[in-house]
Amino acid sequence: MAILKSLSRAKIFWPIVALAVLMCFNLFFTPNFFRVEIKEGHLYGNVIDIIKNASPIMLLAVGLTLVIATKGIDISVGSIVAISAGVVAMLIGGDLQGVPKYPIPYAMGAAVLVSVLAGMWNGMLVSRIGMQPIIATLILSVAGRGIAMVTTNAMIVWLYAKPFALLGQGYFLGLPFSIYIVAALVLLTALVTRRTALGLFIEAVGINPTAARFAGINAKNILFGVYAFSGLCAGISGLVVCSTVMSADGNNAGLGYELSAILAVVLGGTSLNGGKFYLLGSLVGALIVQTLTTTIYAFGVPPEIAKVVIAMVVLVVSLLQSFKFRAMVAGFFGKREFSV
Amino acid sequence: AKPAGKNWVVGFSQIGSESEWRTADTISVQNAFNEDPSFTLIYSDAQQKQENQIKAVRSFIARKVNVILFTALVETGYGPVLQEAKQAGIPVVMIDRDVQEADRGLRLTIMGSDFVKEGEKAAAWLGDYLKKIGKDDGKKAINIVELQGTTGSAPAIDRKTGFANGMKDHPNWKITRSQTGNFTTAEGKAVMEAFLKADKKIDVLYAHNDGMALGAIQAIKEAGLKPGKDIIVIGVDGVKGAFQAIVAGEQNVTVECSPLLGPQAVQAIRDLRDGKKLPGRIWTIESIFDASNAAAALPTRQY
Amino acid sequence: MKPKISLNSRNLPTLVTLGLFVLMFGVGSISFSGFLAPQNFLNLFIDNSYLLILGVGMTFVIISGGIDLSVGSMLAFSTMLSSSLLEKSHWNPMLVIPVVLLSGVALGLLMGYIIQIFELPPFIITLAGLYLARGLCYVISIDTIGITNQFWQDAAHAQVVLIGGAFISPSVVIALVVVMAGMFVSRSTKFGRTVYAIGGNEQSAILMGLPVARTKILIYVFSGFCSALAGIVFTFYTLSGYALNGANMEMDAIATVVIGGTLLTGGVGSVLGTVFGVMVYGTIQVLIVFQGTLNSWWTRIAIGFLVFLFCLMQRLFESRKGARGRKRVPPASAAAAS
Amino acid sequence: MSGMTPIVEMKKINKFFPGVKALSGVDFRLFEGEVHALMGQNGAGKSTLVKVMTGVYKQDAGEMLLEGRPMRPDTPLAAQKLGINTVYQEVNLCLNLSVAENIFIGKEPKKLGRIDWKLMNQRAAEVLKRLNISVDVTRILSSYSVAVQQMVAIARVLDTSAKVLILDEPTSSLDETEVAQLFKVIRKLRDEGMAILFITHFLDQTYQISDRITILKNGEFIGEYETGKLPKLELIAKMLGKELSEFAYTTNPDERKKAAAEAASDSGTVLSAKALGLQGSIAPFDLSLMEGDVLGLAGLLGSGRTEMARLLFGIDYADQGEIFVKGKRVAISSPKSAMMAGLGFCSEDRKNEGIFAELSIRENIILALQAKKGVFRYLAAKKQLEIADEMIRALGIKTPNSRNEARQLSGGNQQKVLLARWLTTEPIILILDEPTRGIDVGAKLEIMELILNLSRKGLGVIFISSEFEEVLRCSTRIAVLRDKVKIAELAGENMTESGIMRTIAGGK
Ligand SMILES: Nc1ncnc2c1ncn2[C@@H]1O[C@H](COP(=O)(O)OP(=O)(O)OP(=O)(O)O)[C@@H](O)[C@H]1O
Ligand SMILES: Nc1ncnc2c1ncn2[C@@H]1O[C@H](COP(=O)(O)OP(=O)(O)OP(=O)(O)O)[C@@H](O)[C@H]1O
Ligand SMILES: [Mg+2]
Numbered sequence A: 001m002a003i004l005k006s007l008s009r010a011k012i013f014w015p016i017v018a019l020a021v022l023m024c025f026n027l028f029f030t031p032n033f034f035r036v037e038i039k040e041g042h043l044y045g046n047v048i049d050i051i052k053n054a055s056p057i058m059l060l061a062v063g064l065t066l067v068i069a070t071k072g073i074d075i076s077v078g079s080i081v082a083i084s085a086g087v088v089a090m091l092i093g094g095d096l097q098g099v100p101k102y103p104i105p106y107a108m109g110a111a112v113l114v115s116v117l118a119g120m121w122n123g124m125l126v127s128r129i130g131m132q133p134i135i136a137t138l139i140l141s142v143a144g145r146g147i148a149m150v151t152t153n154a155m156i157v158w159l160y161a162k163p164f165a166l167l168g169q170g171y172f173l174g175l176p177f178s179i180y181i182v183a184a185l186v187l188l189t190a191l192v193t194r195r196t197a198l199g200l201f202i203e204a205v206g207i208n209p210t211a212a213r214f215a216g217i218n219a220k221n222i223l224f225g226v227y228a229f230s231g232l233c234a235g236i237s238g239l240v241v242c243s244t245v246m247s248a249d250g251n252n253a254g255l256g257y258e259l260s261a262i263l264a265v266v267l268g269g270t271s272l273n274g275g276k277f278y279l280l281g282s283l284v285g286a287l288i289v290q291t292l293t294t295t296i297y298a299f300g301v302p303p304e305i306a307k308v309v310i311a312m313v314v315l316v317v318s319l320l321q322s323f324k325f326r327a328m329v330a331g332f333f334g335k336r337e338f339s340v
Numbered sequence B: 001a002k003p004a005g006k007n008w009v010v011g012f013s014q015i016g017s018e019s020e021w022r023t024a025d026t027i028s029v030q031n032a033f034n035e036d037p038s039f040t041l042i043y044s045d046a047q048q049k050q051e052n053q054i055k056a057v058r059s060f061i062a063r064k065v066n067v068i069l070f071t072a073l074v075e076t077g078y079g080p081v082l083q084e085a086k087q088a089g090i091p092v093v094m095i096d097r098d099v100q101e102a103d104r105g106l107r108l109t110i111m112g113s114d115f116v117k118e119g120e121k122a123a124a125w126l127g128d129y130l131k132k133i134g135k136d137d138g139k140k141a142i143n144i145v146e147l148q149g150t151t152g153s154a155p156a157i158d159r160k161t162g163f164a165n166g167m168k169d170h171p172n173w174k175i176t177r178s179q180t181g182n183f184t185t186a187e188g189k190a191v192m193e194a195f196l197k198a199d200k201k202i203d204v205l206y207a208h209n210d211g212m213a214l215g216a217i218q219a220i221k222e223a224g225l226k227p228g229k230d231i232i233v234i235g236v237d238g239v240k241g242a243f244q245a246i247v248a249g250e251q252n253v254t255v256e257c258s259p260l261l262g263p264q265a266v267q268a269i270r271d272l273r274d275g276k277k278l279p280g281r282i283w284t285i286e287s288i289f290d291a292s293n294a295a296a297a298l299p300t301r302q303y
Numbered sequence C: 001m002k003p004k005i006s007l008n009s010r011n012l013p014t015l016v017t018l019g020l021f022v023l024m025f026g027v028g029s030i031s032f033s034g035f036l037a038p039q040n041f042l043n044l045f046i047d048n049s050y051l052l053i054l055g056v057g058m059t060f061v062i063i064s065g066g067i068d069l070s071v072g073s074m075l076a077f078s079t080m081l082s083s084s085l086l087e088k089s090h091w092n093p094m095l096v097i098p099v100v101l102l103s104g105v106a107l108g109l110l111m112g113y114i115i116q117i118f119e120l121p122p123f124i125i126t127l128a129g130l131y132l133a134r135g136l137c138y139v140i141s142i143d144t145i146g147i148t149n150q151f152w153q154d155a156a157h158a159q160v161v162l163i164g165g166a167f168i169s170p171s172v173v174i175a176l177v178v179v180m181a182g183m184f185v186s187r188s189t190k191f192g193r194t195v196y197a198i199g200g201n202e203q204s205a206i207l208m209g210l211p212v213a214r215t216k217i218l219i220y221v222f223s224g225f226c227s228a229l230a231g232i233v234f235t236f237y238t239l240s241g242y243a244l245n246g247a248n249m250e251m252d253a254i255a256t257v258v259i260g261g262t263l264l265t266g267g268v269g270s271v272l273g274t275v276f277g278v279m280v281y282g283t284i285q286v287l288i289v290f291q292g293t294l295n296s297w298w299t300r301i302a303i304g305f306l307v308f309l310f311c312l313m314q315r316l317f318e319s320r321k322g323a324r325g326r327k328r329v330p331p332a333s334a335a336a337a338s
Numbered sequence D: 001m002s003g004m005t006p007i008v009e010m011k012k013i014n015k016f017f018p019g020v021k022a023l024s025g026v027d028f029r030l031f032e033g034e035v036h037a038l039m040g041q042n043g044a045g046k047s048t049l050v051k052v053m054t055g056v057y058k059q060d061a062g063e064m065l066l067e068g069r070p071m072r073p074d075t076p077l078a079a080q081k082l083g084i085n086t087v088y089q090e091v092n093l094c095l096n097l098s099v100a101e102n103i104f105i106g107k108e109p110k111k112l113g114r115i116d117w118k119l120m121n122q123r124a125a126e127v128l129k130r131l132n133i134s135v136d137v138t139r140i141l142s143s144y145s146v147a148v149q150q151m152v153a154i155a156r157v158l159d160t161s162a163k164v165l166i167l168d169e170p171t172s173s174l175d176e177t178e179v180a181q182l183f184k185v186i187r188k189l190r191d192e193g194m195a196i197l198f199i200t201h202f203l204d205q206t207y208q209i210s211d212r213i214t215i216l217k218n219g220e221f222i223g224e225y226e227t228g229k230l231p232k233l234e235l236i237a238k239m240l241g242k243e244l245s246e247f248a249y250t251t252n253p254d255e256r257k258k259a260a261a262e263a264a265s266d267s268g269t270v271l272s273a274k275a276l277g278l279q280g281s282i283a284p285f286d287l288s289l290m291e292g293d294v295l296g297l298a299g300l301l302g303s304g305r306t307e308m309a310r311l312l313f314g315i316d317y318a319d320q321g322e323i324f325v326k327g328k329r330v331a332i333s334s335p336k337s338a339m340m341a342g343l344g345f346c347s348e349d350r351k352n353e354g355i356f357a358e359l360s361i362r363e364n365i366i367l368a369l370q371a372k373k374g375v376f377r378y379l380a381a382k383k384q385l386e387i388a389d390e391m392i393r394a395l396g397i398k399t400p401n402s403r404n405e406a407r408q409l410s411g412g413n414q415q416k417v418l419l420a421r422w423l424t425t426e427p428i429i430l431i432l433d434e435p436t437r438g439i440d441v442g443a444k445l446e447i448m449e450l451i452l453n454l455s456r457k458g459l460g461v462i463f464i465s466s467e468f469e470e471v472l473r474c475s476t477r478i479a480v481l482r483d484k485v486k487i488a489e490l491a492g493e494n495m496t497e498s499g500i501m502r503t504i505a506g507g508k
């Protein structure tokens, strides 16, 4: 365990550097970026917003980290977010007085269940039918949004049931409630993967599925499991997304989140080639992505060039993680080698 | 034209289903045509892609439809395919969004709303309202933040332009921040959160659609301010959620942009089949809703 | 190019896709009048010429085991650049075309270079490319720019009439030339075969003394070139530049390449397969338009379902084929570690 | 020789990997018209030296001369351009390309600027014919066995008019006739003046083919010798730095057989298979294995030994017959169920089916045990460390730290890690498919010694090796296979090399 920790610490170093650099930029150039006040009994400020708004991506990133560790990818999570949001909104219903159609916990449970089913569908395609992950999940990423539209009758469903607002808008001990959900999920995932052999098995499957099978690991079940888990994470993320704006928008909920989340995982140090994974790294990656977005809003970057700025930051953070690049910058020119 | 009373096949190329407004539009057209058994509607969703629209129109021509209903995603670039329709003798009726000047000869008419005008209406309403509550003395700066629609989309560009036109009469109005919220509630909220932290004083929020306005309202509330009072909230579209917000006093106004174009479209095509001449432009009937008339209108809203 | 097409394992997926295309076209012809017309068939090419060009570039990238997410944005950028050079700067079209193509090459080179030299994942770097190219579109203009230039107008309206009065557009000719070139390069040049070798096993390719680094960079250069060319063809199609063009088109390109039998894990696939993939994709769209009552959101579900059916069928064919020999490790698991 | 300039000369080469001194101060000379054997134990640095020479790695110190002039290839391609052709230890080909392409890619014959496929296929067939191989060169390489792949790798470098040819363990998966054919070709090339560097762990082959020998040990240069003047025993002693008498059991097979036969006779059956078979893979066979038994599987390449092992271990699913472990019928449907039933299996293809390159050595070792215990009974870090260190010590795995990634190990040490993985699961039946392939003499003896020790403790072993000598040395009984059929079982008197040969030749 100690070894795992020290390794992941080394890996997490560069993502943290990148985050720090972004923060420093804001410290100098964005007025009041770090000001935190207390309003309505909770903390209020850009930094708090970043944590709060990063939660949906963080939740997705947790699931995706495990999927990517098995050398897979899940591009359907954005659509599953929309489905989950749609289901929970339809079950709670748009009653103006805020009386839920079905009890809120049931509605949430149902939404998460549907998401897990979606994840299991992906898992089945990948592990049993043997489809390539990107194609298997492409199916649901296309069809899923359609399903979300069908569930919501293509309307934005507005919610007025107060207690449900807690998930995405509420505060607990002064901090956004959603961050506790993230913390709980990460803690649980870390426990399950690192205090049991699951993490090792996932990595083994990602590195060499055949060898894993020969070593007595049920690779298929592991694959199935990580996609189902990714569905679960997307489902929870969908609840938070729905609660944040108290509405479900089949068209736009979770749109493009899959790319942000994949980006977060990769920025966090987990390789798209599978193998070793870093949960905390993924969280830092998600924070980088969200800090960037918030910076663009707060700094007042014109929308026309916002995308260019994002591209540049993604590039720089990726380069920072490249061993070759660091070696180059450090002046070790000409030390070219092939690892065989 | 064909003899009256005959069954007609109508091809309808819709932009997509990117917003609830658009869906309402689609459903309105579909219902209107389905109610009349002498029409068969062939509907095609372009999923916000111009190329898909061109393909759809080509397929309509191959399918030999009698008339094409067409909502253009962008203004330009449909010339060649409209030319093909003309060669095939199929009339094209634009709905909601028109094509550019040079190609207008290739279509019969346009029915729909005017995004620039919506922006102008919003600015005009704001002028009146500020005068009414006595907040605008013509000198003191009025700080406005703007939530833009999807960068580059026609409603975003036009509603921005329209509002800017309206602002010309008010030198003390200032747009302090303007950022895209991509027409979505979630991004509208996130952007507004950042605005609120960066600027001490925001008087007015102008959102290019109600969805973003509703998201921003939540952000304003979280900042401990009162939407509709501390910050004047202006939206466009007139969706149900906005009416509810106006009734609750959290949004001040919504500029209607009616999607219910179906009945008008059916009527126009019937006229066409009967050999009548259509006017070059058919306007939709639209109004503006604020605290004075929203509550009364709310029960009748369909979307 | 290989002289004869034999039914061996290598072109089986291509044949499967071809068969499915014929089947779908047949179903359409039986169900709808006007479907089985020469023009309706040629429309598939007219309406998808840009996708064919993107597909050829993407095929190379995917065979090499990489991926290029930037193609849709690059296409948009190319439409913006050409329209603004033509309409705002009033450049000569003969100058605009090479400049636009060069811009595609330059962006491709940049991405390829970073991917290769710094050993970064193509998924992320081309994702950055996606943002960058899209951002540059907005920098040029957020408005659509209509093209009135005469040369462009002519190219857009010109019809190459074939026998029987049916016609194709000049863009189709361009696309077919690219397809032929792609087939030639992939089958008959050292570069093309090296692409396959890299996709099969990059480490082996290095040890076999193949110019892996150069080839990998060139693959992205070629894909960038194809995106830029596709952008020009797209402007012939729409006569305008628009910053939101080609959103998610990378997914269309990837889907058609995969439907065409190219494996995303690299090493296996063909340009011809991609052509059939595009045909299938186009036919799905035409079928849905002809059908005409599917609700918009149901079309998405239908398309998802069709992709599912396709992949499922391909998997079945593959495993039937694989069942003959004893199952050994698929080459995929030996993929290069970086 | 000393009068001539060597074609390749390497002086005082150093190469370090994190925590490993792979080469230190190694000198090496290769002359025109000679076959030079590079000898040394696993991890001695042979492959590393080759990789430095051919531009895969860059040396940390030392210089290299090509025909007296300094050379600095920085990629394998550059080395090829200098006239150095190499078959690396890990068969490095592209399984997705055709046989012909694997031979010619990068130097395809052209006609009018395009690849001339017809000529290429024709020439490929010709080159392979020189190696006595006739296969359909247009089929993709993955449809052929490892042996064919190995030959293709060799054919690839035979094609050219290079000055230097390097073969890193080319014979590890070839059978005797194939080796003979290869040697014929090598001799011819040598006589034409090519300099050939040859790495193998087969001592006999070294003496058959080489003119001179360079010995490495632990990355250090031991010496350069004329093959004729270096007796075999001395060579072994130099490579090992160990006395041969330490391996009493294995060097005295007769005594061992007697002891084992006694042990086996009064013990129970641990594994038996009845009419087990799979259509298209292997014909139904019977098999039984006693406690403490070592059953050798002998046969030519492709005779179905691996298939038999895969069926027993549940990798392939038998379509007929049944398996009993300790008299109880077991349903073996996956490696996992086989493992739970008490079996262990070391695959012959350690790169693709064995090692997890990016996992640590420790994780590689404990993985099967962990899989056996299940996900939730996770071995504590301390326990893991204990087990791994114990195994590293017991098997003599050369690594500074069990935390290092497994890919940094040399081939032989990776094999030991695999063996360690299965030993930790304390199986009652262990199937070893070519555990000695590509392993040096010392390690081979160690592994065989280990097998015997285990069998003495009651473990039943199925041992597959292409070297009859090894099979004979270890086994208490030998099953002979030919063309996917088990044709005989030999025991006692009949267990001789000629006995096996006769049995295999018999039916034809
Ligand atoms: N890429 C690498 N990274 C780290 N260490 C390495 C690497 N390659 C080789 N080594 C180490 O260098 C030493 C020499 O390895 P090498 O492969 O040259 O041995 P070898 O003599 O070829 O052995 P074998 O006979 O088993 O193939 C070994 O200890 C090995 O662990
Ligand atoms: N994927 C495959 N497709 C077709 N034939 C194959 C495949 N893999 C192996 N073979 C063939 O099956 C036979 C079995 O080869 P294999 O090497 O497994 O046999 P073996 O008896 O285990 O010999 P050894 O263990 O010495 O390699 C060979 O003739 C080989 O050509
Ligand atoms: Mg070696």
Ligand SMILES: [Mg+2]
Pocket: D305, D306, D307, D348, D433
């Ligand atoms: Mg074998």
